[in-house]
Amino acid sequence: MxxxxxxxxxxxxxxxxxxxxxxxxxxxxxxxxxxxxxxxxxxxxxxxxxxxxxxxxxxxxxxxxxxxxxxxxxxxxxxxxxxxxxxxxxxxxVQPLAADPPPRDPAAPPSGADGPSPSGKDGRPPLYLNPKYTFESFVVGDSNRLAHAAALAVAESPARAYNPLFIYGGVGLGKTHLMQAIGHYVARYSPDLVVLYVSSETFTNELINAIRDDKTIEFKRRYRNIDVLLIDDIQFLAGKERTQEEFFHTFEALHGANRQIVISSDRPPKDIPTLEERLRSRFEWGLLADIQPPDLETR
Missing domain, CATH: 3.30.300.180 (DnaA, N-terminal domain)
Known part of the structure; x- marks a missing residue:
């Protein structure tokens, strides 16, 4: 056997x-x-x-x-x-379990290098990722097993597994590592998809600049022509009404077009203060995956 x-x-x-x-x-x-x-x-x-x-x-x-x-x-x-x-x-x-045949996986290419990841569409935004933040380098333990598996599931099948995927946990537990691992994986194995990884601070700053320079149309186009949006530290949108409003419309546009959204935070949506209820409810549409402090073996 x-x-x-x-x-x-x-x-x-x-x-x-x-x-x-x-x-x-x-x-x-x-x-x-x-x-x-x-x-x-x-x-x-x-x-x-x-x-x-x-x-x-x-x-x-x-x-x-x-x-x-x-x-x-x-x-x-x-x-x-x-x-x-x-x-x-x-x-x-006892019955066999039916499933759609999975695509045959090609051999994995070499790990990515510093700087923007390769792109399959002209005019896409650069994808700046830490080359060390891949699934291969992520240390899996009982404290993060669900979050790791969910992140890989999303990377394998964007917008078909969990949408949105909301990863939360304390500082330094691997949220950014998993977010960027998704970006690396999609960029390597689905190069026709447009991937964007940003922090909520970057999103806010770009929105402020777009309003100041009267370029909000360009801003909307940049964020709504994305296949996989990875936005880190969403808790920093708390208290920013204008930014929350714009992110709500961005979320609606992407989710409505069956695009993948992955969000990270240091706490679950219900615990983010002054977060609009409409955003809170949408963040909970998909899967909430928490990362706990590691055990001694994982540490």
Missing amino acids: ADIWGRVLQVMESELRKPSFDTWLKSTRPVELFDNTLVVAVQNTFAQQWIESRYMPLILSALREAAGRPLDVRFVTPDAHQEVAAAAYRPDT
């Missing part, structure tokens, strides 16, 4: 990009083989749902080849193992 799943993992590792394999499949383990169904444990429900929705056709194909016969697979969380294993004794309860 372990040998069969090990061969499946070898196939998946060769097919997927390293961040995807490491996040979703590397830690999986087989726990039961009964009535032509292999039961495999995953870390949590979040990972279970993502694997089932994205990778099932490829996994089933690799499993058939590794076992030399057709097998079904069922993914379970550790707590659900006993219940699902018992259900495996009843063949009528």
